[in-house]
Amino acid sequence: MSAVFFLLPVALGLGGVFVLLFLRAAQKGQFDDLDDPPRRVLEDD
Amino acid sequence: MNEPAVAACPHCGTIVEGGGYCCTGCEMAAAIIQGAGLDRYYQTREKPAARPGKGRTDWSQVPVTEAEGGRTTCELAVDGLDCAACVWVVERVLETVPGVERANVSYATGRARLAWNRNRTNLPALCAKVEALGFRPRPLTAAPQRDHSLLLRLGVAAFVAMNVMLLAVSLYAGWFAGMEEAYVTLFRWTSLALATPVATWAAWPFYRGAWNGLRARVLHMDLPVSLGVVVMYAHGVWATLSGHEAYLDSLTMLVALLLGGRVLEQGGRRRAVEAALALASSAPRSARRVTGTTVETVRADELRPGDLLEVGMGEELAADGVIAEGRGAVRMALVTGEAEPRAVAPGDRVVAGALLEDGALRVRVERAGADTLVERLAAGLASAADRPTLPALTDRVAPWFTAATLVLATVGGLAWLVLAGAPAALQVTVAILVVACPCALALASPLAVAAGLGAAARRGLLLRSGDTLRVLARVDTVVLDKTGTLTAGEPVVVEADDAVLRIASGLERQSVHPIARAVVAEAARRRIPLPLAEDVREEAGVGIRGRVDGRAWRLVRGRPGEIALWGEDGHVGAIRLRDVLRPDAAEAVKELRGLGVEVVLLSGDHAEVATRIGAEAGVVEVVAETGPAAKAEWIAARRAEGRTVLFVGDGINDGPALAGADVGVAMGSGAASSLLVADGVVAVDGLKPVAAGLRAGRVVERTVRGNVLRSLVYNTSAVGLALAGIVNPLVAALLMPASSALVIGGALRVDAGVARS
Numbered sequence: 001m002s003a004v005f006f007l008l009p010v011a012l013g014l015g016g017v018f019v020l021l022f023l024r025a026a027q028k029g030q031f032d033d034l035d036d037p038p039r040r041v042l043e044d045d
Numbered sequence: 046m047n048e049p050a051v052a053a054c055p056h057c058g059t060i061v062e063g064g065g066y067c068c069t070g071c072e073m074a075a076a077i078i079q080g081a082g083l084d085r086y087y088q089t090r091e092k093p094a095a096r097p098g099k100g101r102t103d104w105s106q107v108p109v110t111e112a113e114g115g116r117t118t119c120e121l122a123v124d125g126l127d128c129a130a131c132v133w134v135v136e137r138v139l140e141t142v143p144g145v146e147r148a149n150v151s152y153a154t155g156r157a158r159l160a161w162n163r164n165r166t167n168l169p170a171l172c173a174k175v176e177a178l179g180f181r182p183r184p185l186t187a188a189p190q191r192d193h194s195l196l197l198r199l200g201v202a203a204f205v206a207m208n209v210m211l212l213a214v215s216l217y218a219g220w221f222a223g224m225e226e227a228y229v230t231l232f233r234w235t236s237l238a239l240a241t242p243v244a245t246w247a248a249w250p251f252y253r254g255a256w257n258g259l260r261a262r263v264l265h266m267d268l269p270v271s272l273g274v275v276v277m278y279a280h281g282v283w284a285t286l287s288g289h290e291a292y293l294d295s296l297t298m299l300v301a302l303l304l305g306g307r308v309l310e311q312g313g314r315r316r317a318v319e320a321a322l323a324l325a326s327s328a329p330r331s332a333r334r335v336t337g338t339t340v341e342t343v344r345a346d347e348l349r350p351g352d353l354l355e356v357g358m359g360e361e362l363a364a365d366g367v368i369a370e371g372r373g374a375v376r377m378a379l380v381t382g383e384a385e386p387r388a389v390a391p392g393d394r395v396v397a398g399a400l401l402e403d404g405a406l407r408v409r410v411e412r413a414g415a416d417t418l419v420e421r422l423a424a425g426l427a428s429a430a431d432r433p434t435l436p437a438l439t440d441r442v443a444p445w446f447t448a449a450t451l452v453l454a455t456v457g458g459l460a461w462l463v464l465a466g467a468p469a470a471l472q473v474t475v476a477i478l479v480v481a482c483p484c485a486l487a488l489a490s491p492l493a494v495a496a497g498l499g500a501a502a503r504r505g506l507l508l509r510s511g512d513t514l515r516v517l518a519r520v521d522t523v524v525l526d527k528t529g530t531l532t533a534g535e536p537v538v539v540e541a542d543d544a545v546l547r548i549a550s551g552l553e554r555q556s557v558h559p560i561a562r563a564v565v566a567e568a569a570r571r572r573i574p575l576p577l578a579e580d581v582r583e584e585a586g587v588g589i590r591g592r593v594d595g596r597a598w599r600l601v602r603g604r605p606g607e608i609a610l611w612g613e614d615g616h617v618g619a620i621r622l623r624d625v626l627r628p629d630a631a632e633a634v635k636e637l638r639g640l641g642v643e644v645v646l647l648s649g650d651h652a653e654v655a656t657r658i659g660a661e662a663g664v665v666e667v668v669a670e671t672g673p674a675a676k677a678e679w680i681a682a683r684r685a686e687g688r689t690v691l692f693v694g695d696g697i698n699d700g701p702a703l704a705g706a707d708v709g710v711a712m713g714s715g716a717a718s719s720l721l722v723a724d725g726v727v728a729v730d731g732l733k734p735v736a737a738g739l740r741a742g743r744v745v746e747r748t749v750r751g752n753v754l755r756s757l758v759y760n761t762s763a764v765g766l767a768l769a770g771i772v773n774p775l776v777a778a779l780l781m782p783a784s785s786a787l788v789i790g791g792a793l794r795v796d797a798g799v800a801r802s
Binding site: 001004005008012015016020021022023026027030031 | 193197200201203225228231235239665720
């Protein structure tokens with residue numbers, strides 16, 4: 001069970017990496033337009 | 046020695062040895078023009094074109110307005126349009142590009158309005174085409190910088206909330222099943238460490254809102270929220286240090302939910318504001334600056350207060366200022382909504398974006414660039430996107446709520462102090478403050494409003510604020526303009542003499558009125574070159590006068606469906622036009638009447654035409670022959686009777702009516718200036734979005750009321766439990782999400798409600 005002392009920070013660190021990726025994506029405007037890209041996928045040409 | 050043969054470059058007029066084109070750019074421009082069968086440009090242009098060059102604008106970054114079915118629109122400025130032939134060639138060349146639906150270039154304002162199918166072409170390609178001809182397209186004022194900070198805070202808060210909740214579940218499980226002290230301590234300290242950035246950084250918007258409210262002596266929803274968060278965090282620090290259960294899971298969850306509501310609400314409003322801005326923003330144009338005896342052309346953003354500008358007829362002012370010399374007629378519809386040009390003389394103030402319809406002026410600059418009135422209006426519009434609206438209902442509840450919470454916490458704390466001593470009293474006081482934190486109440490309105498704005502937007506109506514939705518719910522009278530609103534706004538010339546059409550098109554070519562567009566379009570279709578008109582004066586609602594070929598002409602409304610041309614010797618001829626009803630107008634009117642609102646047609650047109658159109662659309666009450674001012678008066682009279690009026694219109698003439706109604710909605714196809722005063726924009730070609738907007742308003746109003754009731758019931762019962770001493774962190778962790786889920790569930794049904802009703 002004492003592995004928790006090691007695994008908890010590792011898990012949080014791993015999660016933190018994804019949070020940082022999200023922050024970066026948000027700042028670059030990836031989430032600015034959530035309406036058109038899904039519609040465009042359905043268009044053929 | 047032989048003199049070498051010289052000839053002018055057929056495109057740009059540069060003298061070239063041996064004849065032919067001066068450069069490949071000109072050769073390509075000519076090839077485009079000839080390939081499109083537009084050779085007439087070379088005969089009708091008043092001066093040679095500029096040599097084509099590559100522009101520096103990255104057009105893929107310029108915002109465009111996208112609508113259903115791939116239709117994309119964009120308005121941009123085009124420099125180098127020196128004559129009507131330039132306008133004509135730009136329009137026609139663009140229209141030969143597959144996928145382009147419309148290319149309108151206004152000679153008067155130097156603006157091009159493009160509509161194309163985004164599946165078949167794009168803005169960079171279209172602009173490259175314009176540049177290849179030797180004209181220089183420029184983007185209009187860039188869209189406001191997006192503020193991502195709420196989304197960033199939400200991302201962090203959501204991540205933390207999920208992890209703290211996981212740790213809390215373990216702790217609660219350990220509470221019942223037993224857990225080694227070392228793990229309990231680890232989990233508690235980890236929770237506190239994770240919750241710290243949420244309680245400080247992520248919750249910052251609520252602290253700021255509460256503080257701003259306090260300074261303005263208003264108690265609004267952010268105050269009890271901040272109070273709850275601060276109490277929970279302070280208690281969390283104390284509990285972790287002293288080895289007690291904390292409310293940190295509730296805290297992080299609450300902040301994440303509230304931020305989620307804010308993000309949704311902000312997104313809904315921003316979409317509307319950006320759409321309006323992209324349509325209406327005024328470009329920093331160039332200006333002619335007078336320095337001593339020289340006149341130089343400079344960019345509008347290079348102007349400084351004190352500069353002297355020269356402004357000619359048909360030009361837009363680049364800065365706010367005072368007239369130093371000259372007289373003229375200025376139309377300031379963009380700012381004041383007034384349609385009629387106003388006569389101005391030295392000493393009068395004029396504003397940037399005003400159009401000099403007549404005369405010549407010298408203007409002393411008072412404010413330039415971002416300080417001009419029109420830029421500040423646009424900036425206000427842009428910042429409105431990032432300012433949370435606090436709809437009236439939750440705002441009215443908030444002060445009472447805060448007061449009641451504080452009183453109950455004090456009374457409860459004192460009672461427990463007397464009955465059970467200090468430690469128990471502290472626990473109860475904290476519990477009251479925690480469960481009283483109005484998470485559900487704070488979410489009640491923004492979530493429903495965001496869902497309502499989204500539901501309206503999907504149906505083609507973009508609203509500027511959530512408050513507009515709430516007013517829409519109360520609307521009982523819908524006033525429709527005729528031209529451009531109930532009708533397609535693009536009347537078609539059905540009968541006209543070539544000679545009459547020629548003079549008329551000359552007079553009308555600077556006008557943006559639909560009739561003018563029809564006349565000019567018909568003239569171009571018949572390949573009648575637009576003659577140059579002088580002293581053109583538009584009389585709003587009456588007609589237009591001016592000089593063509595050295596003679597004076599007047600173009601006025603004649604019999605219904607006709608405009609009549611009068612020369613110096615009397616009536617010359619008439620042009621017959623027909624206004625066609627929008628395809629969905631009758632259905633939209635029926636839908637509006639089905640909602641129980643009174644539908645009225647207000648038209649500046651003759652009674653006969655207005656009645657015919659009204660009958661076709663199914664409108665019972667028709668008020669004809671009302672001018673721009675009379676429309677606003679008519680609306681004011683109805684409002685004085687206690688009615689809530691929605692006005693739908695387009696064009697400059699409707700400015701006062703749009704601003705005077707409870708809710709003013711502009712048709713997106715109308716004049717750009719009307720969009721600055723309107724509360725909403727119909728972004729698609731049609732009237733049905735108006736009915737959808739009314740339905741969305743009503744559903745949202747109902748949902749918000751239901752949500753407020755639900756959250757008040759929750760808070761009351763939770764505070765009761767806390768007073769009884771039953772609430773501990775586990776109970777709070779179960780109660781709070783449950784109440785929020787109720788509210789979120791209500792908001793999720795908004796779109797379905799709009800579709801059903």
